[in-house]
Amino acid sequence: MLLRNAWVGLAGITLALNLVACGGGQETSNKSADPSSPSAAPAGQKVDTATAGDVKGVVNLDGAVPKNEAIKMNADPVCLREAKGTQLSETYEVGDDGKTLGNVFVYVKDGLGNYVFDTPTEIAKIDQKECRYHPHVFGMRVNQPLEIVNSDPTLHNIHAMPKSNSEFNNGQPIQGMKMTHTFDKKEVMVPFKCDVHGWMNAYVGVLDHPYFAVTDKSGKFEIKSLPPGTYTLEAWHEKLGTQTASVTLGPKESKDVTFSFKPAGATATN
Amino acid sequence: MLHRFAKLVAASTIILILAGSLVTSHDAGLSVPDWPTSYGWNMFTFPPSMWVANILYEHGHRLIASTVGFLTIILAVWLWLAEPRRWLRWFGVAALGAVIAQGILGGITVLFFLPDAVSTAHAGLAEIFFCMTVAIALFTSPGWLADDRAAVDDSGLRRLATATTVLVYTQILIGATMRHTGAGLAIPDFPLMFGGVVPDHWSSAIAIHFAHRTGAVVVTCAILMAFTYVRSHHRSRRELTRPATLLAALVALQVTLGALTVLSLRNPWINSFHVVGGALVLTTSLVLTLRSWRLRFSADTVRLKADATAESVRSVRLHADHPTSGARA
Numbered sequence: 001m002l003l004r005n006a007w008v009g010l011a012g013i014t015l016a017l018n019l020v021a022c023g024g025g026q027e028t029s030n031k032s033a034d035p036s037s038p039s040a041a042p043a044g045q046k047v048d049t050a051t052a053g054d055v056k057g058v059v060n061l062d063g064a065v066p067k068n069e070a071i072k073m074n075a076d077p078v079c080l081r082e083a084k085g086t087q088l089s090e091t092y093e094v095g096d097d098g099k100t101l102g103n104v105f106v107y108v109k110d111g112l113g114n115y116v117f118d119t120p121t122e123i124a125k126i127d128q129k130e131c132r133y134h135p136h137v138f139g140m141r142v143n144q145p146l147e148i149v150n151s152d153p154t155l156h157n158i159h160a161m162p163k164s165n166s167e168f169n170n171g172q173p174i175q176g177m178k179m180t181h182t183f184d185k186k187e188v189m190v191p192f193k194c195d196v197h198g199w200m201n202a203y204v205g206v207l208d209h210p211y212f213a214v215t216d217k218s219g220k221f222e223i224k225s226l227p228p229g230t231y232t233l234e235a236w237h238e239k240l241g242t243q244t245a246s247v248t249l250g251p252k253e254s255k256d257v258t259f260s261f262k263p264a265g266a267t268a269t270n
Numbered sequence: 271m272l273h274r275f276a277k278l279v280a281a282s283t284i285i286l287i288l289a290g291s292l293v294t295s296h297d298a299g300l301s302v303p304d305w306p307t308s309y310g311w312n313m314f315t316f317p318p319s320m321w322v323a324n325i326l327y328e329h330g331h332r333l334i335a336s337t338v339g340f341l342t343i344i345l346a347v348w349l350w351l352a353e354p355r356r357w358l359r360w361f362g363v364a365a366l367g368a369v370i371a372q373g374i375l376g377g378i379t380v381l382f383f384l385p386d387a388v389s390t391a392h393a394g395l396a397e398i399f400f401c402m403t404v405a406i407a408l409f410t411s412p413g414w415l416a417d418d419r420a421a422v423d424d425s426g427l428r429r430l431a432t433a434t435t436v437l438v439y440t441q442i443l444i445g446a447t448m449r450h451t452g453a454g455l456a457i458p459d460f461p462l463m464f465g466g467v468v469p470d471h472w473s474s475a476i477a478i479h480f481a482h483r484t485g486a487v488v489v490t491c492a493i494l495m496a497f498t499y500v501r502s503h504h505r506s507r508r509e510l511t512r513p514a515t516l517l518a519a520l521v522a523l524q525v526t527l528g529a530l531t532v533l534s535l536r537n538p539w540i541n542s543f544h545v546v547g548g549a550l551v552l553t554t555s556l557v558l559t560l561r562s563w564r565l566r567f568s569a570d571t572v573r574l575k576a577d578a579t580a581e582s583v584r585s586v587r588l589h590a591d592h593p594t595s596g597a598r599a
Contacts (some may be wrong), residue, residue, distance in 0.1 A: 075323035157303045157322055159383075167383050169300050172321060173309040195301040196323045 040181035044116050052225040053249045057257035059219040059235055061101040066092050066263050071199045078154035079131035079197060089199060090136045091239050093217055100219025101261055103137040104237050105189060105205045107212035108223065109244065117209050119143045123180070126192070126202060128156045128172070133192060133202035138239070139212040140204055143182050150177045155196065162190040165206070169195070189236060203238055228253070235259040260270075271350055276407035279341045283400045284549060286338045290396060291333040291545035294449055295538035298324030299384050305377040308332070329365070335373060342369045345406065358409055365402040371401055386450050393446035397439065397552055404553040408560055413509055421564040424506055428566075430499055431559040434492040434517075438552045441485040444478065445548060453478045460532040484523060493521045493551075496558065513558040520551045 068088035073079040093102030124140040126133055129151040140146055148158050149168075155173035162188045170179055183190065183206040194200035205212055213221040223233075230248040240261045247255050284291050293299055301324035302308050308316040308329055313336065321329055342365055349362030379388040408414055448454055453475035457463045464470050469480060499512035500507075527544040534540050 067294060075326075078322070155309060155325070157301060159300055159303070161383075169303040169383060171303045171309040195303075196325055197297060198297060199326065 003013060020101070035149065045114060047115055047117075047225065047227045049225055050077045051204070051251040053251065053253040053255070055124075055223045055226055055231075055233065055247055055249065055255050055257055057221055057259065058087060059101045059104045059106070059215045059221065059237075059261065060099055060260045061092075061094055061219075062260045062262045063100075064263065065094050065098045068092055073131060073197070073199075075155055076131065076197060078152065082152060082154075083130040084250050087199075090132070093136075095218050096182060099131070100215075100217070101237065101240075102215050102217040102219060104215040104219070104221070104235050104259070104261075105137055105139060105203070105212065106215065106221045106223070106235045106259070107139065107188065107205060107207060108209065108226070109234040112143045112211070112227075113229070114210055115209070115227065117141075120210075123203075125149065126158075126204070127151050128194070128200070131156075131197050131200060133194075133200055137189075137203050137212070137214050138205075139214065140183070140206055141210065142186050142206055142208045143184060146181050146183070146204070148172070148179050148181065150175060150251050156194045156200070157196055159193050159195055160190055161193065162187050162206075188234075189238075205236070233257060235261075272352060273407060273410040273412070275341075276403065276410050277344060277350065278412075279345050280400070280403040280407045280553075282334075282338045282341055283403045284546060285397055286331070286334045287400060287549050288542055288546050289334045290393075291542035292538065293327045293331045294389075294393075295536070295545075296324055296327050296464070298327040300328075300380065300388070301325050302328045302332070305380045307360070314571050326337060332376075338376065339369050339373060342366050342403075345403075349406070353410075355409075358406070359404070361409075362406060365399065365406060366401060368395060368399040372396060386447070389450040390443070390446045393450065394443050397442055397549055400549050400554050401553055405560060408557055414564070418564060418567070422504060422510065422562065423565045424503065424562065427496075427499060427503065427510075427562045428559075429553065430492075430496050431477070431562045431576070433553065435488075435555040435559045437489050437492050438548075438555050441482070441489045442548045442552060444482045444485050445545075448478045449541075449545075451478060454536050455532065457483070458532070460529050486528060489551075490521050490525060493555070494516050495557075500558070504522040509561050510558065513554050513561070517551065517554045517558060520547060520554055523547055524551055534587065544554050 068091055071087040071089055073083060073087060075177075090103065094100065095102070120141055122144075124138070124144065124146045125143055126135065126138070127149045128134075130153070131152060150156050150172035153175045155171065157169055157171045158166075158179075159169040161167055162183070164185045165183045168181065172179070177245070183204075186206050186208045188205045188207070189203040190206055192202040192204065211223050211226055213223050215221045226249055228249050228251050230246065233245045233247060235243045235245075240263065243259050243261065245257050245259065247257055249255055299345050304310065306313060309320065311317070313329075313332055316329060346362040346366040350359050353359050353362070373391065375388060375392040375395060379385065379392055382388060420548070448456075451474075453496050456473070456475035456479040457469060458559050459465065463480065497514045497518040500510045504510045524544065524547040527540060531537070531541045
């Protein structure tokens, strides 16, 4: 009897502590604000490409170039064989001059009002090749199909960890396997990871409009066919955080925007 | 023979706990996304060539868990068929139920992407199951079955040892919560905390981490008190001095491993051995506690005699807590 009471007591403490320990700590999701500029388009209006303009720009790195961490792929002989040479994390994609930053997701965060956009039928793709995700950072649209491919002769799991959309974790043990997924809510950014190979990660920005771009190694980006208006642009980097800039675009106008990230902060100018 | 087998199950369980802690330490919990299958294969036919990188930890954990589950089935059946003490037979069944529940919790936590509550419960139940296997090994040991009239009757020791065991288990639950909520490095320095004796700022993660460090101090004090008490009051009783001494040594090792876990920025192996150390502290404290209660196990038997019919009294007297004849009381 005493023994039984002891076990019942221990089980009770387990349950109580688990409930106390795990009752909170939910973070809020990173949603962009609803478009509500004074020049908001009428509901359901489509963009008139005849008056649309462009936003171009560059993302600079202001400061010492941060180092990417070395990756050891010894745990999987296939990765070791497929990915040749020194392997580094993809956190900082820096231009040859050390002053520009790639893999930055730039998008219109606010100002589009009530424009509507057709869901693209073309398929977005992410490939697992040489034990990396390709691309590392990319954008796609709400309800656009995303094809996930395993081109490696080893197994991967693709684990998406969104906050607004549904989480999923699927295994792709055989080379050439494909699966398709759609995200039904906008979300910047949805992280992907491979739990088999801890160094593999990627990020996708899911938007309800087509105005986004990812900087190349020279830090350049271009957002085309943007209707006249005043917009808030946001530049997102996986480690350096986000920066915003405001830009006003007249009919057929083209504007330049420069973002400047510092390892300990960033500024934007236009 | 049964005692040896029970020891084998307990030893297998500590290996299972090490395997499980390696999964968490390597962040490998979702490296096999399906359950109970592994990448669509039957768990037992999943090709070894695919046990790469983090899959080695997760799939290895599943296989070791299956082995322990199988051993527990044998142990429960063996106890049911050969053990004369009715409560111990049911205790074996309870251990089997615990390991089954543990397996299901493990599956649920994978299928639901490692919810903190489920993963922490999985860690907490693992310790309870380990305690059960150690207790069965103790209850079937020659020392336990020897004449209980020589057992120590010390209410002070009973209170102290029981409190210590409860404190250790509570500390393990806090540690499990810390691990599964990612708060292991919420306070990054040791022995100071953000350069001071207490943190200069707070968050839920820092609070959990702080609770674990504070718990370590409390548990260490409790163990040192139990050790000192046993050494001063029961110096000649080896069945008490041995677990008390081992307990003191283990807690010293455990505190060292905890410090190294922080200082090494959560090296997976150091972190995992810290988890194993916690389990060993818990079960060593449990052994001391159960031995301090040994006489009360017999006292229950005496009370049973008073309430029993004349026929069963003969049965109890014959067999009581000494199953040497093999008959059931």
